[in-house]
Amino acid sequence: MNLERIKYQTCPYDQEEGILLTDLEEVIPETDDDGNLQYYCPSCSNTFTYCDCDYQDRR
Numbered sequence: 337m338n339l340e341r342i343k344y345q346t347c348p349y350d351q352e353e354g355i356l357l358t359d360l361e362e363v364i365p366e367t368d369d370d371g372n373l374q375y376y377c378p379s380c381s382n383t384f385t386y387c388d389c390d391y392q393d394r395r
C-alpha cells in the first residue's frame with residue numbers, strides 16, 4: 337500500500353486537509369470495523385473515515 341498516495345483526504349466537515357491515522361511507525365493505517373481508513377483533521381479536531389473505493393475494486 338502506498339501511504340503517500342492516501343496520506344491526506346479532504347475533511348468532510350470543513351474541507352480542510354485531514355491526515356491519515358497510522359500506527360506509531362506510520363506503516364499500518366488505522367481502520368474502522370469496516371476496514372475504512374481513519375483520518376484526523378487538525379483544523380476542526382474531528383476524525384473521519386474514508387472509503388477507499390477509488391483505489392480498490394470491491395466486486
Ligand SMILES: [Zn+2]
Nearest residue numbers: 347350377380
Ligand atoms: Zn475538519
